Amino acid sequence: MPELLNFDVAIIGGGIAGVSVARELSQYNVNVVIERHGDIGLESTSTNHNLVCQGGDALSFRPGTLHAELNVKSIPLWPRLADELGFPLKRVGGLWLIRDKADFRRYLRLYSRAFKSSLEPNAPYYIPEGSFQPLEFVDRKRLLDMEPYVTPNALGALYDPNLCITDPVKVAKALAENAKANGVEFLLNQEVTRIERQGITYSIYTRQGLVIKSTFVVNASGIEVDRIAEMVNARNFSIVPLKGTLTDFDEEVGRLISHEVHVLPRMEDMPHVRAVLPNIYGLARSGIYLELTYRSDRVIREEAINHNIKVAKELFPEIPFEKHIVKSFVGFMAYTNADTGWHDFVVDIPDYVPNWVNIVLGPAGVSASPMLGKKVVELLMQSGLKLEPKKGFDPRARKGVSS
Amino acid sequence: MRAPMHLTLDIARKMIDAMIRYAQDNRVMPGSFAVVDEGGHVIAAERRDDGLPATFDIAIDKAWTAATMKTSARVLEVITRGQGWRLNVKYNGRLTIIPGSVPVVSGNRVIGGIGHSGGSAEEDEAIAQAGLSAFYREDHIDFTGEDMLRSLRKVADAVINHVTGNKLRPVAITIVDEWGWPVLIYRMDGAPYGYIEVSRDKAWTAAAFKIPTDSVADKVGVNYGVGWNERLVTTAGGIPFNLRARYSQ
Numbered sequence: 343m344p345e346l347l348n349f350d351v352a353i354i355g356g357g358i359a360g361v362s363v364a365r366e367l368s369q370y371n372v373n374v375v376i377e378r379h380g381d382i383g384l385e386s387t388s389t390n391h392n393l394v395c396q397g398g399d400a401l402s403f404r405p406g407t408l409h410a411e412l413n414v415k416s417i418p419l420w421p422r423l424a425d426e427l428g429f430p431l432k433r434v435g436g437l438w439l440i441r442d443k444a445d446f447r448r449y450l451r452l453y454s455r456a457f458k459s460s461l462e463p464n465a466p467y468y469i470p471e472g473s474f475q476p477l478e479f480v481d482r483k484r485l486l487d488m489e490p491y492v493t494p495n496a497l498g499a500l501y502d503p504n505l506c507i508t509d510p511v512k513v514a515k516a517l518a519e520n521a522k523a524n525g526v527e528f529l530l531n532q533e534v535t536r537i538e539r540q541g542i543t544y545s546i547y548t549r550q551g552l553v554i555k556s557t558f559v560v561n562a563s564g565i566e567v568d569r570i571a572e573m574v575n576a577r578n579f580s581i582v583p584l585k586g587t588l589t590d591f592d593e594e595v596g597r598l599i600s601h602e603v604h605v606l607p608r609m610e611d612m613p614h615v616r617a618v619l620p621n622i623y624g625l626a627r628s629g630i631y632l633e634l635t636y637r638s639d640r641v642i643r644e645e646a647i648n649h650n651i652k653v654a655k656e657l658f659p660e661i662p663f664e665k666h667i668v669k670s671f672v673g674f675m676a677y678t679n680a681d682t683g684w685h686d687f688v689v690d691i692p693d694y695v696p697n698w699v700n701i702v703l704g705p706a707g708v709s710a711s712p713m714l715g716k717k718v719v720e721l722l723m724q725s726g727l728k729l730e731p732k733k734g735f736d737p738r739a740r741k742g743v744s745s
Numbered sequence: 746m747r748a749p750m751h752l753t754l755d756i757a758r759k760m761i762d763a764m765i766r767y768a769q770d771n772r773v774m775p776g777s778f779a780v781v782d783e784g785g786h787v788i789a790a791e792r793r794d795d796g797l798p799a800t801f802d803i804a805i806d807k808a809w810t811a812a813t814m815k816t817s818a819r820v821l822e823v824i825t826r827g828q829g830w831r832l833n834v835k836y837n838g839r840l841t842i843i844p845g846s847v848p849v850v851s852g853n854r855v856i857g858g859i860g861h862s863g864g865s866a867e868e869d870e871a872i873a874q875a876g877l878s879a880f881y882r883e884d885h886i887d888f889t890g891e892d893m894l895r896s897l898r899k900v901a902d903a904v905i906n907h908v909t910g911n912k913l914r915p916v917a918i919t920i921v922d923e924w925g926w927p928v929l930i931y932r933m934d935g936a937p938y939g940y941i942e943v944s945r946d947k948a949w950t951a952a953a954f955k956i957p958t959d960s961v962a963d964k965v966g967v968n969y970g971v972g973w974n975e976r977l978v979t980t981a982g983g984i985p986f987n988l989r990a991r992y993s994q
Contacts, residue, residue: 681847
């Protein structure tokens with residue numbers, strides 16, 4: 343006889359998206375359950391540059407997309423979140439190298455858009471005063487002061503002082519622990535095999551023998567999001583798995599790099615990201631080498647590592663990166679609109695399936711997560727979830743989540 | 746395992762299955778699906794039950810456009826800035842800059858195209874993307890319903906089994922409805938693309954005269970097509986058939 347559990351909201355997936363929603367919901371009197379194969383934030387959450395608060399970067403996303411909206415609106419939320427939950431958030435700043443006139447023109451466009459779209463109070467995504475510092479162009483001399491080992495070919499750079507680094511896995515764990523301390527139940531090591539819908543009640547069956555009954559379901563299962571949605575015919579989006587390979591270098595290299603340094607991709611670079619940056623543990627990270635492939639394809643290819651080293655050498659020619667590799671790792675992100683390259687987030691209730699929210703984040707998903715939580719709670723309230731603020735909500739409390 | 750570098754009939758059928766499922770889940774009007782190779786030639790094309798006959802060739806043309814222009818119609822629409830009809834005229838009406846097609850990319854190379862016709866522009870586009878999504882999935886997404894299409898698939902499967910079982914040369918198979926409009930085209934792996942049109946012509950002839958194509962010369966008294974019946978073929982290869990379930994009293 344399977345064990346039967348009843349909840350108001352079930353969140354499938356314990357990545358950054360799932361725990362952000364859980365933490366937001368834990369402010370109200372609602373039971374929540376999160377389930378996940380192993381631990382918190384192991385999949386898409388851990389495969390990225392560890393950048394948040396993307397500042398000018400977020401402003402370069404296509405205006406009007408959810409991708410841009412959630413990222414820009416999240417910028418002012420990050421410092422408070424870091425303060426409440428006590429995870430490290432280090433402001434390193436980003437340097438976007440200018441190699442020639444064409445680069446300069448593209449950055450100028452970006453620069454003007456960054457101002458237009460956010461800093462005026464009637465702009466579409468207004469950012470409050472003080473939470474965003476303006477971008478500036480730095481010349482070659484100042485660039486070399488900031489990054490002494492950077493390539494001498496650079497004419498200058500666009501400097502974005504807003505860029506922060508953190509450890510997204512730590513962020514996800516902190517959010518999860520806080521949610522648990524505020525009454526959210528976590529079911530780890532539970533693999534969803536089947537979901538049935540009776541009217542507006544969902545029964546979620548797991549391979550480990552649990553049956554979870556719930557009125558609302560938030561499908562935040564990262565790269566498996568389409569498979570889970572198919573179980574209740576709730577797939578109204580398409581994703582392709584985007585495999586990313588990143589390479590970490592040791593402290594000796596990490597010491598020499600203090601900013602996120604990258605070049606805008608050009609046609610011939612596509613689709614790979616060319617960036618080198620420090621992480622909060624003192625290592626340096628390079629990548630991302632991107633591929634579209636099967637999601638079971640977890641092989642780390644030599645060409646990917648070579649590409650990451652080549653990119654690092656291009657940006658910092660004097661540093662012997664190839665002798666200081668710590669590890670390379672791969673992970674997957676869900677990517678929408680792969681045919682056009684116009685990626686966008688999906689945060690949506692499908693037309694024909696009630697009380698079901700699909701979340702697809704993909705690139706720049708971690709940065710957008712604080713606003714995502716609020717957005718999903720809003721969606722749930724619109725579709726009839728009754729929420730009463732909890733009296734004893736403690737934004738700083740922590741309680742261990744482990745399997 | 747890496748995603749495949751070439752499209753095969755099996756992969757194309759898998760993609761079409763996923764597209765049909767997506768269309769059903771999202772209540773899209775029945776239409777047609779096409780998957781073509783990198784040269785724009787059909788590998789598999791199917792029409793759902795009650796799909797409009799005209800959608801079949803539009804879907805193929807969309808897929809052809811995506812494969813040969815190596816980009817999706819949505820992008821073409823933007824970069825031609827409303828002047829796409831000029832290109833359409835230039836290409837004798839085949840180039841279709843209407844959303845609903847995506848190229849299939851594997852290893853940074855375009856290896857084919859997907860097209861759907863029958864819904865709104867947004868629906869067509871979403872369905873074509875569902876096909877691309879299925880290309881990057883190892884598992885098979887099945888659908889229910891579509892009884893007519895399922896029965897016709899069984900006929901096509903019987904042909905494929907016969908060809909592979911007897912080690913014959915790979916062929917192209919076309920099944921048309923009673924009015925001669927195609928419902929299904931499969932091109933087996935290794936079959937030259939020239940056979941696609943030949944098989945379409947034979948299927949049309951058999952359906953139009955309700956006799957096997959090789960007896961058309963004797964019974965109808967014509968041996969070449971002109972004007973309205975230029976699809977007419979009088980060599981063996983096309984046979985008419987009835988589906989009992991459809992016509993029984």
